[in-house]
Amino acid sequence: MRYKLVKGTKDIFLNDINKWQYIESTSKKILEDFGYSEIRTPIFESTDLFSRSIGVSTDIVEKEMYSFKDKKGRDLTLRPEGTASIVRAYVEHSLVPPVKFYHIGTMYRYEKPQSGRYREFYQIGIEAIGSISPFIDCEVIDLALFLLSKLGLTNLKIRLNSIGCRKCREVYKKILLEYLKKKELCKDCIRRMNLNPFRVLDCKNEQCIRVTSTPPSILNSLCEDCKKHFAEVKEILAEYKISYFEDPRLFRGLDYYTKTTFEIVTDELGAKNSVLGGGRYDYLVEELGGDSTPAIGWAFGVDRLVLALESAKFRFPDESKKLIFIAWTTETAKKQAFKIARRLRTEEFRCEMNYEKSLKAQLKLADRLEAKLTVIVGTHELKEGKVILRNMEDGSQRKIDIEKIELELKQIMC
Numbered sequence: 121m122r123y124k125l126v127k128g129t130k131d132i133f134l135n136d137i138n139k140w141q142y143i144e145s146t147s148k149k150i151l152e153d154f155g156y157s158e159i160r161t162p163i164f165e166s167t168d169l170f171s172r173s174i175g176v177s178t179d180i181v182e183k184e185m186y187s188f189k190d191k192k193g194r195d196l197t198l199r200p201e202g203t204a205s206i207v208r209a210y211v212e213h214s215l216v217p218p219v220k221f222y223h224i225g226t227m228y229r230y231e232k233p234q235s236g237r238y239r240e241f242y243q244i245g246i247e248a249i250g251s252i253s254p255f256i257d258c259e260v261i262d263l264a265l266f267l268l269s270k271l272g273l274t275n276l277k278i279r280l281n282s283i284g285c286r287k288c289r290e291v292y293k294k295i296l297l298e299y300l301k302k303k304e305l306c307k308d309c310i311r312r313m314n315l316n317p318f319r320v321l322d323c324k325n326e327q328c329i330r331v332t333s334t335p336p337s338i339l340n341s342l343c344e345d346c347k348k349h350f351a352e353v354k355e356i357l358a359e360y361k362i363s364y365f366e367d368p369r370l371f372r373g374l375d376y377y378t379k380t381t382f383e384i385v386t387d388e389l390g391a392k393n394s395v396l397g398g399g400r401y402d403y404l405v406e407e408l409g410g411d412s413t414p415a416i417g418w419a420f421g422v423d424r425l426v427l428a429l430e431s432a433k434f435r436f437p438d439e440s441k442k443l444i445f446i447a448w449t450t451e452t453a454k455k456q457a458f459k460i461a462r463r464l465r466t467e468e469f470r471c472e473m474n475y476e477k478s479l480k481a482q483l484k485l486a487d488r489l490e491a492k493l494t495v496i497v498g499t500h501e502l503k504e505g506k507v508i509l510r511n512m513e514d515g516s517q518r519k520i521d522i523e524k525i526e527l528e529l530k531q532i533m534c
């Protein structure tokens with residue numbers, strides 16, 4: 121019996137794993153420089169946590185969650201995003217603001233698989249909890265740009281919007297409803313319209329996208345406080361020459377967002393070109409049982425970023441150490457070779473050997489593994505206290521003293 125990957129999932133290995141590791145290690149370093157520390161939360165949580173935070177009438181909660189009952193009948197869901205879990209942890213452990221966390225891990229959404237979109241996907245994200253200052257809005261946007269450009273992505277643009285607070289949204293909701301009532305919408309949208317008209321604006325149905333392409337701008341409905349906050353965010357961005365364009369349609373598909381929302385787009389991903397998205401969620405901590413605490417965050421999909429970097433012909437650095445292969449000629453030599461491999465590995469050289477193959481087949485394997493050098497241990501040379509060092513690029517060989525292997529390797533590898 122042979123088994124296949126479940127639809128929407130993938131294995132990552134060999135050449136591809138380098139790309140994931142490169143993105144993860146670069147991100148970790150930069151995020152830590154910006155004051156974020158890592159948090160790891162469980163892959164599954166109570167279903168309630170997600171439906172409450174993300175919103176019951178969103179696409180994610182209505183259609184895309186992997187929900188199940190465990191053996192005791194608890195309603196659980198594989199996390200479809202990171203923010204809800206992190207805010208749950210923040211409240212549960214009574215953390216004191218300000219708190220800045222980053223997370224790296226897999227998320228799960230039952231979506232139609234397509235290029236760069238999987239049902240199990242990797243996400244890297246940040247949450248800055250505890251500040252209402254427009255400076256933090258700019259800091260997280262700036263960080264997003266800096267990180268993506270450090271990772272190798274160019275031609276980045278910021279889509280920026282403010283979706284206001286509860287007050288402004290009540291005002292806008294009425295205006296939006298009036299606008300939507302005159303449109304021909306899909307069944308889902310008609311049902312959701314009165315519940316949550318904002319979700320109509322992120323419906324993926326083509327007809328809905330077309331007829332709602334020019335909704336009334338929410339910016340005209342902002343209250344004084346939200347207007348001031350948005351103006352200050354834009355002022356700070358301008359002061360630091362961070363360019364953006366306003367997009368009043370940017371609602372981001374989740375109910376918890378407030379005030380500033382943003383996406384970073386790149387030309388490398390075609391029409392659906394957003395590579396990172398985020399925004400403020402000033403009510404979520406309170407909604408999940410904590411004190412009223414403002415917060416802001418963003419996340420990007422690693423799979424989509426890899427796709428964008430590949431399409432930009434980015435050369436992923438191969439940071440793995442160069443391999444040294446240890447080959448042998450006879451059973452006696454094999455024992456010596458094993459000893460040398462052990463010794464080199466404790467000196468932090470990356471070594472590989474094989475215990476079954478002929479010398480010819482060992483050298484072939486060394487080639488396949490892209491070894492830079494091969495140490496050939498032969499009975500004949502051993503008598504002189506020497507081994508053969510073979511350069512795998514040009515095939516040249518020379519004898520060296522067994523005691524001096526490390527010294528020679530260090531000179532060649534550096």
Ligand SMILES: [Zn+2]
Binds near residue numbers: 343
């Ligand atoms: Zn407001």
Ligand SMILES: [Zn+2]
Binds near residue numbers: 306308320325
């Ligand atoms: Zn629709």
